[in-house]
Amino acid sequence: MRSRRFGGIAAGTLVAGAVLWSFATSDLEVSRMMSAGPRVAEFLGRMFPPDPTVMDEIVKGSAETLRIAILGSLGAVILSVPLGILASETMVSPVLYRPVRTLLAFIRAVPLILVAMLMVGAVGLGPLPGIIAIAFHATGMLAKFYAEAIDGVARRPVAALESAGAGPLARLRHAIWPQMAPVVARDTIFRFELNLRESLILGIVGAGGIGFYIQTYVRSFQYDKAASVTLAVIVMVVAIEAINVALRRRFA
């Protein structure tokens, strides 16, 4: 009991300390804080009405975002097939799948935007760093899903084909793959949808796509144009979500 109460006091002190430290060291002037509300309101006001003349940029940017998502997803699938097999408990020994799984967990832990920034530094502005970043980041999840799809296969039909004289590749093709295919299709579509959604903002760090225009217009104080592009992004996110819900119903 006593130790529990002590734990509560310690946690409370820690939280209070963290909040005070953040206030004290963030250089927040009271006057600036007070005026933040009206300033944000004024800023939003300058976004209205959104400028509809940027339709061309929106179409061009969206098309590029779509291309980044498609090619990034393709890259992730190509990387995830071998890595998924290497991360599978039923295909390889623990000496192999344990380090591969750790590697995948590490990849998942790196935020996409960070990978994109590093890739812009490495290969320059444009869609290429975005594609590489998406392919890398998505592989962390997709290869794990593929490994789980392999491990989720019923073993008895595989044993039955082995008993009938089928070799390893024939077993993979006729007993393992038919069981895996729907899971792989569902996971790949799910990951593509995430890739599309995440690639909308990649342009903000210069990695191509529609986000590039938001960054450009904000920097050049063309807030009405930035507003149009932002609205377009929101519409697309909602549309992707709706398609996702419909697809999920099909796979259920």
Added chain:
Amino acid sequence: MTTAVEIDDLSFAYPGADRPALERVSLMVPAGESVALLGASGAGKTTLLALLDGRLLAWRGRASVLGAPIDPDHPPSRDRRADSGFIFQEFALVERSTVLRNVLNGRLGRMPPLRAVLGAPTPSDLEVARAALDDCGISDLADRRVDSLSGGQRQRVAIARCLAQEPRLILADEPVSNLDPARAAEILTLLTGVAGARGATVLFSSHQPDLARRFAQRIVGMRGGRIVFDVPVAELNEDATADLYRDGVSVSDVGLRAVT
């Protein structure tokens, strides 16, 4: 070849198990006979059948299947695996594939490796598969997906897959214990019938004495990893049968030895 299965002094323990699953088993099954392995759960029936199917290694003793010794250190060749067919209690079908595709899977061991991977059957493969479907009375189900079938229909598909292999020996592990009694008799009638018509030997396991008596010519009683009797159906002894299902191995061991 007059002997389908010949086992001499065979023992096997699963890795890490404290007692052997098979202990000094000897058995002879002449070609063309239908033999039942009878025993309670845990008697070693599945283990013995899997071993004859070449799926267990590191056993001791001697065993021959279809006239050729099997090797306790290496899995059998594709040809030899195709020569003996296995029917599983749980059907072991690819649920999302069609009935015809599952039956054609039985041909995989008879195809050249590349054709097997591509899964491109020749006209003669299709002919064998169609004949197997016909023999099992499921020609009209050929294009249905297995996951839409009943248990009895599934076991017919599994038998058809096994027949498509054109095996000379059929090993069947509790082929009917997932089915209701009427369906069970139906399926065993089918299995022993089609095997008999093709001159194939059948070794099936069961924990139900009445089914063993009805569908086998000879009955092999197993208990605790040992064979405790091996008799023609006419000589099956009620007491010996009852002993297979009694608890406590050590006490009855003596009595059971007396029976054999």
